[in-house]
Amino acid sequence: MSALLEVSGVSVSFDGFKAINNLTFQIGAAEMRAVIGPNGAGKTTFMDIITGKTKPDEGHVLWGEKSISLLSMSESRIAQEGIGRKFQRPTIFEDQTVADNLMLALKKNRSPLAVLRFRPREEDHAKVADLAEQIGLTAALHRKSGELSHGQKQWLELGMLLAQDPRLLLVDEPAAGMTPAEREHTTEILVEAAKTRAVVVVEHDMEFVRRLNCKVTVLHEGSVLAEGSLDHVTANEKVIEVYLGR
Numbered sequence: 001m002s003a004l005l006e007v008s009g010v011s012v013s014f015d016g017f018k019a020i021n022n023l024t025f026q027i028g029a030a031e032m033r034a035v036i037g038p039n040g041a042g043k044t045t046f047m048d049i050i051t052g053k054t055k056p057d058e059g060h061v062l063w064g065e066k067s068i069s070l071l072s073m074s075e076s077r078i079a080q081e082g083i084g085r086k087f088q089r090p091t092i093f094e095d096q097t098v099a100d101n102l103m104l105a106l107k108k109n110r111s112p113l114a115v116l117r118f119r120p121r122e123e124d125h126a127k128v129a130d131l132a133e134q135i136g137l138t139a140a141l142h143r144k145s146g147e148l149s150h151g152q153k154q155w156l157e158l159g160m161l162l163a164q165d166p167r168l169l170l171v172d173e174p175a176a177g178m179t180p181a182e183r184e185h186t187t188e189i190l191v192e193a194a195k196t197r198a199v200v201v202v203e204h205d206m207e208f209v210r211r212l213n214c215k216v217t218v219l220h221e222g223s224v225l226a227e228g229s230l231d232h233v234t235a236n237e238k239v240i241e242v243y244l245g246r
Ligand SMILES: Nc1ncnc2c1ncn2[C@@H]1O[C@H](COP(=O)(O)OP(=O)(O)OP(=O)(O)O)[C@@H](O)[C@H]1O
Pocket: 014, 015, 018, 019, 037, 038, 039, 040, 041, 042, 043, 044, 045, 046
């Protein structure tokens, strides 16, 4: 399987402190990956590098079939390439309905004039209905988004990201603050999404990671400490020492 994203030998320092240290990482075009690691391991910085927010001091970040470098691209250019990121805090339009939020997020020509002239067509309504189904919000389509529960808001934001049809979706702690039932539904959305795209989930909750049932990358001090199935990495002595705290 050829990689969709290939990170190699990447390092970045902040005031002399190496937050990412010779990091190597690959993900395929339709793959789910969990990234775990103790606080300060470099998980956020790793995602910042992929999305162009932070530029590394050295290394390569190659993207797609043509292995183009993401390093010289702006954040918005990288987003256009098909890399979507979900932060912990949802950024939905609370005064708008679920349907409106999804409609606004559809992949469209985003020039100001095009946005003003945008009149949804039948296919756009169908896409919105499809997305609502994927995130389990069909019954809430016409509710104001501000009235949704915490979990529902997170799903709506996932739906808005999926509306852009990213090839790689980066998700930061999707299960934080959710009830067990909400976590289960979140797992389903992500597992489904990873059938047709790459999904990287940064998560502290081991039960959640177990249910994702995917390869796990353990970061420590800015490098990959271990990689493999959850059982494989949690049996690793170094991982037990630094992460599981024994
Ligand atoms: N802009 C910055 N300036 C200085 N130091 C930074 C900066 N960004 C991150 N760091 C440091 O780099 C290290 C890695 O941070 P990062 O936030 O990537 O870790 P993390 O694995 O996401 O941690 P957490 O699980 O707590 O979110 C930390 O020691 C952090 O203090």
